[in-house]
Amino acid sequence: MQGINSKEHRILLNAFHKFEHLSTIYKNKIEEAEDARTRKAMEELDALYDKFQLLYSELERCTKAYEVKKKSTRSIINSNIRKMNPVTQKNINLSR
Numbered sequence: 001m002q003g004i005n006s007k008e009h010r011i012l013l014n015a016f017h018k019f020e021h022l023s024t025i026y027k028n029k030i031e032e033a034e035d036a037r038t039r040k041a042m043e044e045l046d047a048l049y050d051k052f053q054l055l056y057s058e059l060e061r062c063t064k065a066y067e068v069k070k071k072s073t074r075s076i077i078n079s080n081i082r083k084m085n086p087v088t089q090k091n092i093n094l095s096r
Helices: 006-025 032-095
Strands: none
Touching: 006 032
8 A cells, every 4th residue: 555655745845835925925926826826735635635544544553462362373273273172182083
């Protein structure tokens, strides 16, 4: 799975902040519609990044929980197999 590069997002966010700063200094250099489109795009991108971060942390928690459960389940299975091995060996010896 390919994730979202946090460094690239920060760089883009810094560029957007520079855009915001320059747009307050040099008003009327870009059309209002273009300004609004830029701001809306960055807002949507930021929301997607936040959603990714939330889902990624949830995935990490799920992965850790799976690993813990896998180890305990493996331990239970192996313990039960060890308990049944003598019975299995006894049945094999009786059938000969």
